Amino acid sequence: MTYQVIARKFRPQVFEDLIGQQHVTRTLCNAIEQGRIPHAFLFTGTRGVGKTSAARVLAKALVCEQGPTPRPCNLCEHCRSITAGNHLDVFEIDGASNRGIDEIRDLREKIAYMPSKARFKLYIIDEVHMLTSEAFNALLKTLEEPPEHVKFIFATTEAHKIPSTILSRCQRFDFRKIGVGLIVDRLVDICEREGVGAERSVLTTIAREAGGSMRDAQSLLDQVISFSGGNLGGAGLSELLGLHDQGKVLILLRALFEGELPRAFTLLREIDEAGHDFGRFLLALIETLKDLIVLSVAGEAGAESLDRTAEELVELRSLAGLRSTGEVELINDLFLRGHQLLHGFEHPRLLLEILAYKAVLVDGLIPIEDLVQSVREKKKT
Template identity: 65%
Template sequence: MEYQVLARKFRPQTFEEVKGQEPVVRTLVNAIAQGRIGHAFLFAGPRGVGKTSVARILAKSLNCEKGPTATPCNKCPNCKEITDGRSMDVREIDGASNRGIDEIRELRENVKFAPAASKYKVYIIDEVHMLTREAFNALLKTLEEPPGHVIFIFATTENHKVPATILSRCQCYDFRRISLSQIAANLGGVAAKENIAISATALSWIAEAGDGSMRDAQSIFDQIIS
């Protein structure tokens, strides 16, 4: 069996599993429960703290066959396809690789079409601050008059580089660095599930080296045990 890196293997699949972002999770869960879902979200914060994971969980919450629900089942075809990264209605775009106007124009054309099998078409654009000015201007036109079936989730480590015209049309969420104790506890849980013996002192050292990033800490842990 192909080895799966710990950060991917233990990626949170529900809001309950997300660590260190309680204010963000609480606000999103309440918004879903009250049916107050905006058409554009901006998740800002350091790398490796859960922005993309929360974006995927939000996409599942909206498109789960039991949804919209703050507790997606992770069992229905929609949830499974989103988890596996093969949903036709949830598209992840790397802003650093797809910076150009042509890519955003293609996106603008695609949003016109209804979802294939879900309630919403969800576009997750990672590192959105990397888009060119022309691409932002093209994206703005869609954000000004978004189709009812489309939701954008932007993630960035540098929200100060996102134009104010984009920010003003998003619900903005600030992700913070994760505490050392929460990272150490997470790594301890991973070690137990993987049957790895490791001291509390070592876990604390790895957590500290992660510098508030769960993903970085898990990557360091991966290197140590390999």
Template identity: 50%
Template sequence: MYLVLARKYRPKNFDEVWGQKTITEALKKAIKEGRLAHAYLFAGPRGTGKTSVARVFAKSLNCEKGPTITPCDKCEICRTITAGSSMDVLEIDAASNRGIDEIRSLRENVNLTPSNARFKIYIIDEVHMLTDPAWNALLKTLEEPPEYVKFFLATTTPEKIPPTIISRCQRFNFKPFKDEELTERLKEICEKEGFTIDKDALKEIYEFSGGSMRDALSILDQLIVNAENNNISYQSVKEFLGLVEEKSIGELLTLIREKDVKKLLSLFHTLLSEGKDPAVILDGMIKKFKDILFKRMIDKSEGTVSEEDKHLYLSFNDINTETLLNAVSTVIEYKNRLYMENIPIVLSEILLIKLSHILGKEETLSLKHPEKKDEGLSSEKRSVVKEAESIFSPGKVEKEEPPSDKADKEEKAPLQSEEEI
């Protein structure tokens, strides 16, 4: 049977867990010294080993040869935990139905002693998704669990967990993988699978994975299927990941500047239909903004710039540097939220609209709505500028000058002065 790499290479013991040494060492110490808490909270970004560590920990505590820091992985108990079929290690996915039924049955069953293992362990994944009634039910159990019960809670969003729950758990923060940590592991896995991989290819996968081992492995899965001569080249990674060509990114930025929201969203959807990932599109935009800033502030020579970019840079000339920097921060902030909120397309669309409000040329409005040229336009213009300012620097709106003045200033901010910053 073909197993996807993420499952095939799921850590089976603490030593196989990469990049989270502080956590595994602390847990090993606690097991050796028999000093165990009732509840643990594993918090951190996706694909960093929270579920894996929870399962290893469960095996360590319940292995027939345990409690041990090196579970045997052979006994009946270890095997059923790995297979997810242990009667005493129950995995609850709080995201699937927000946990009400599960927590209810947990409360009913928590007082029954384990059927054949030492501990009854509840692994609650995506625990931040629980509803209020489920939290209340869980809290009661967490306050005074029977001594044979352990809770391992895992979450990517600890800030959504009520403090009353957090304070009853021992908390461990998982970190996203660093470049070398992840690429070294990928290289090792490639070797085990009989493939070579280019250095640049590894770097590209790392950047795309955002530090998540699971994401990196699932990319690798697909690259391996398509690899030629058992080698994974930079080119194939680039093609596979559908890295958005610079040209399309330049076009997006131009449409933002032209404030042509209709065309902007339509180009965004074309890119999606070509299989581009919203996160990659936003990445490309971040890089392009960086190029504009770089050109403006550091490298002012003309020679190295393509004609298209020259045009683009020029069109951003009358946007002041602060506004541009704020725009980049907004893109970064949205990019980080994309998958946490699970609505990447909608969020990206909102972002594009927001950017065109903030960076878009006001003249476009007068071209599009000639009938609103006088009064109507200025009020529309004012509201747009006001919104942009309140999004970026709420303090600014309180200034005393009339908004129309501010709009003029913003627009005519001389490039020269920004260059001196």
């Protein structure tokens, strides 16, 4: 049997499988149950959050033998054909490679014909923003007065590139980035079903690196399983994927907060020798400093909003006690300016070492905003 990657093997087949998009699935299910099905849908959001999967599930819901139904059976001929990608009345079109006016004119000619088997003809156009202006204009008339048997489902990562005349004729659904916790829970479920042992900390690292994309997380998981031989431990993960190690981020911050510059330089040398991306590492530092500020300002209420493991929260609370909130803000501003300089910098490690040196010097300094406020208060008295 041909191997199937995890992202395809565990692609959502019903609306309940779409993780983190309940606001979309609830609206779609209610519309189907109430018979309020529009002629054109627009699914927009970043990569890997379920737009194309939702389009296929919606197609099943509309043509299932038991439908239209918000719960397609996945057993009838229509559902199985859509899953296999060979349904005669469901057309998946890549907008990037079929972007011209000739392709849209051909589509307009074909939609006049009734469906071969199903109750609807469905056109799923992925990356629809790639269509030319002429192609959009040719599509406009069809969207104004579509045949009753035709439904359009558009998917895009860049909705702002779609003409407003097209947007106004579609029901728009914005797909959100998926939270780290939700991605981890899904990866845990996949590992259990695949018979793979996995440390939750490893899955958390993968989920963070995915940046809210379930597909990216599943692709990374596939790679890690191949590397580990079926037992996912933390050893070698960062080296394999070129990821920053959150543990090293915390170690570096502790060294800086405690004024241990040699220890910080040693860690930066190890990161450089391991071939890690200093840009991503610096972003991780900035994010961690932001979390420290949240903890300092909001306390335990702020901790609940952070995508952190229990162990990381313990270390963050310890670090928060080493420096004032003002000092952490100054260090964060320093790293933010450094990140702007990093692009195109020939020696990124040297830049990080300079930033580390300046961060150590931020000891007892008062942010300018606090100083101004103090002067104002003295003037009032």
